[in-house]
Amino acid sequence: MNHSSVAPESVPARQIKGVSAPKEQELHAFGIYTALDLMNYFPFRYEDYRLRSLAEAKDGEKITIQGILRGLPMVARFGKGKTRLTAKAEADGQLITAVWFNRMFIKDQLQLGREITLTGKWDARRMQITVTDSEFPDKGTAKTGTLQPVYSVGGTITQAWMRKTIRQALEQYGPLLEENLPERLLRKYRLMPRSEAVYHIHHPEDPKDGQGARRRLVYEELFLFQLKLQAYRMLNRRKADGIVHRVDPEVIRQFAASLPFELTDAQKKVVNEILADMRQPFAMNRLLQGDVGAGKTVVAAIALLAAVKAGHQGALMVPTEILAEQHMRSLTRLYEGTGLQTALLTGSVSDKKRRDLLAGLQMGLVDVLIGTHALIQDDVAFRSLGLVVTDEQHRFGVNQRSVLRRKGPSPDVLTMTATPIPRTLAITAFGDMDVSTIKERPKGRIPIQTYWVKHGMMDRVYGFIRREIDAGRQAYVICPLIEESEKLDVQNAIDQFVQLQQAFPDLKVGLLHGRMTASEKDEVMAAFAAADVQVLVATTVVEVGVDVPNATLMIVMDAERFGLSQLHQLRGRVGRGAHASYCVLVADPKTETGKERMAVMQETDDGFEVARRDLELRGPGDFFGTKQSGMPDFKLADMAADFAVLEAAREDAAELAAEDGFWTAEAYAPLRAILAKDPIFQGSQLD
Structure with a gap:
């Protein structure tokens, strides 16, 4: 076959020399499917086989040295069939001991006066090298003097x-790799x-x-990732088939003046950004992020x-249904006197x-139609859908969001999230969106006090629960969701539920876990919201955004099992009323990172600061939890370490x-x- 004309992406791996059918x-x-x-x-990473002198070798590090064998090999046997082979060698004018474990096959090659290259861990005190790799220059060395790649x-x-x-693939097809970056970059x-x-x-x-190659x-x-997002965004704008919302600013001013509270400066700024987008001829695609309770x-x-x-x-x-009902109540209240008709559509509507x-x-x-994913069912048709708002967008797949978008002639889209996302991640995960941020908290919010206690202090925690309940308040007790074992997890919550019932026989304790049906969960949450249940034990994250102003105490068991952003979300379930609120983290972290995370929670209740520290401690992959990361x-590339490159790539791609x-x-x-190969461009005109 003439390789010179074949594109490497169309060559099956088995055509590479040495790749058999089973290996393929x-x-x-x-x-791996192609060349x-x-x-x-x-x-x-790389294994370093470059030669070093003993003078520059540090104790305990891995080194490669060249020497001459000066002593016959000695064998010691220990354990079940295990062997230790030692031989003296001269390197850099010093006599050292080379040790091989369980490598008897090499014994006969260790001949006096023979040159040898040794790679292994150096023990400076004993003048000894524990050998992981050895080669003989007279056989023609393969690795000595090189950096060898290490693959998964x-x-x-x-x-x-x-x-x-x-190496074979590179020899056969490397020269055919086409340049994909423009000359100017x-x-x-x-x-x-x-x-x-x-x-x-x-x-x-x-x-x-190696560094130059990695940098490129x-x-x-x-750049290719950002180009996909920026091109998608430009195509949307070039179509200019969005709805131009012409709104009299006076109508908005009057509505804002009729609210029972004044908008914060941050809210006003964000409203202006959104309304400016809505007046444009292209469809808005904006992410609104704000801390728990920031007034989104x-x-x-x-x-x-x-x-x-x-x-x-x-x-x-x-x-969720309970969140939909909550939004229905608050919007109906806000729209009083405006003549706007709101309706609620969930799975349980008759x-x-x-x-x-x-x-x-x-x-x-x-x-305005408020609802769960019942909104995207086929028979739901609008007369003229102009704006789609999705709350807690990371809970919906991209597909669910796009189905809702298709229910109108290119409606504007506003996506809200209470998981503050560090700018690093926002411009990556949501590069196709404009980002608006509310950093300010509404006036009069009492900060939540956070405490970290060890498991041995549960008596005091129970005392705290009793005090809050006696004052007429309510409490959450959260047990971690351990994905490996749902059963174990439910057990965990049931044990906690039983213990609390025994500790407080006069109180109504509720239980909420992942094995319950949606209607059972809603029933329990409704009872808690109505204060018929005083203490709620839950495994799953108590649904984001659920508002029970009378709940003032959040207890998180085994708090070290949660990410910081998740703990911050949980903490945000309390402090929503007029009373002082508390969050108690029960944890015995074994690692320094674990202790550091508990400290962060006590130091700050600013969600953006928490998110920044979470990203530092966990890295971007874990930031959203593995389930929904939407992260490429x-x-x-490592988004935290290569952030400067990411920003440059984004600017270049947008330009x-x-x-x-x-x-x-x-x-x-x-x-x-x-771009044309990417599913999001299927059916789009790229030129």
Whole structure:
């Protein structure tokens, strides 16, 4: 076969020399199907086989030295069939001891006067090297003097085999790797050409080569990711098929003046950003983030009012029924006297009521529809949907959100979240959105006091519960959700429930866990909201945003099992009324990080600060929890460490996508071809 004309992405892995059919099957487990996949299977670290002198070797570090064997090998046996082989060698004019464990096969090769290269852990006190690798220069050394790549391997695939096979792929197809970054960006950052970078990431001649290769490939990865988001955003804007909401500012001013409280400066700023977007001819795609209780609901209410006053309808989608009912109550209260018609659609609305509601919606008699994912069912049709607001967006998949968008002729979309996201993650995970942030808290909010106690202090915690209940308040007790074992987890909550019933026989204790049906959960939450239940034991995160102003005490058991942002969310369930509120974290963290996290919770109740520290301590992958991270799985880039590159890549991508030439010029054809393969562009005109 003539390789010179074949693109590496269309060459099956088995066509690489040394890849048998069984090995090809095993490669599939690593996501490797083609020659290109092999070349893009990057090492996660390197073994350093560069020669060192004993004078510069530090105690306990791994070194590679060259020496001459000066003593015959000695064998010691210990344990079940285990062996220890030792031999004296001269290196840098000093006599040292080389030790091999369970390597009897090498004994006969250890001949007096023979040159040998030794790699292993150096013990300076004993003048001894515990050998992990040895080579004989007279046989032609393979590793000495190099940095060897280390890959994730498993099954029958070994490091040696993977190194050899990737090297083979590079030899056969490396020169055919096409450049995908435009010349201007390569020049701007002095980046290596792509084929060179891919070669050097696998075989760095020295650390500088490896760093240059990594720098190029990290930038490429972040740039292509950002280009996808920015191009998607530009296509939306270029279509300019959004709804231009023409709203009289006086209507908004009067509504704001009629509220029983004054908007904070942060709320006013965010409202202006949203209304400015709604007046544009392209569909708005904005993320509104604010700390727990920062007053996002009223901002959403103003945006929905603007859509209705401009002659359209609004929809508010939330993850749970109880949250939908809560929003229904607060919006109905806010819209008193405006003539706006609100309606609630959840799974438990009766058939007849549902039919009437849907007919009214289609005729335009319903202005704002509030509901759960029942809103995206096929038979839900709006007369003219102008604005979609989704709350706690990370609980809905992208698909669910896009189905709701398709219920109108390109409606504006406002996404709300109470998980404050550090800017690092916001511009990555939501690069296709504009981000508005409410940092200020509404006036009169009493800060929540947070305490960290050990498990041995439960008597005092029970005393605290008793004091709050006697004062007429309510308490939550949260047990961790351990995903490995739902059963164990339920047991955990049931044990806690039983203990609390025994400790407080005169109180009504409620139980909420993941094995209950939605209606059972709603029933328990409704009883707690109505104060018929004084203490609520729950495993799942007590639904985000549930408002029980009379609950003033949040107790989190085994708090070290939760992420900081999750603890902050839980803490935000209390402190929603006029009374002082408390959060008690019960934890015996075993690690320094665990202790540090408890300390962070006591030091600050600012969600953005908590989120920043959470990102530092856990890294971006875990930030949202693994279930829904929506975060891209980068091969080399690390969003926290490579944040400066991420910001540069985002600016470059936004600048490029905004240029007309990008969509037509030949120079950018490779980039457009990459975009065209992505599902979000299927069916879009890329040029």
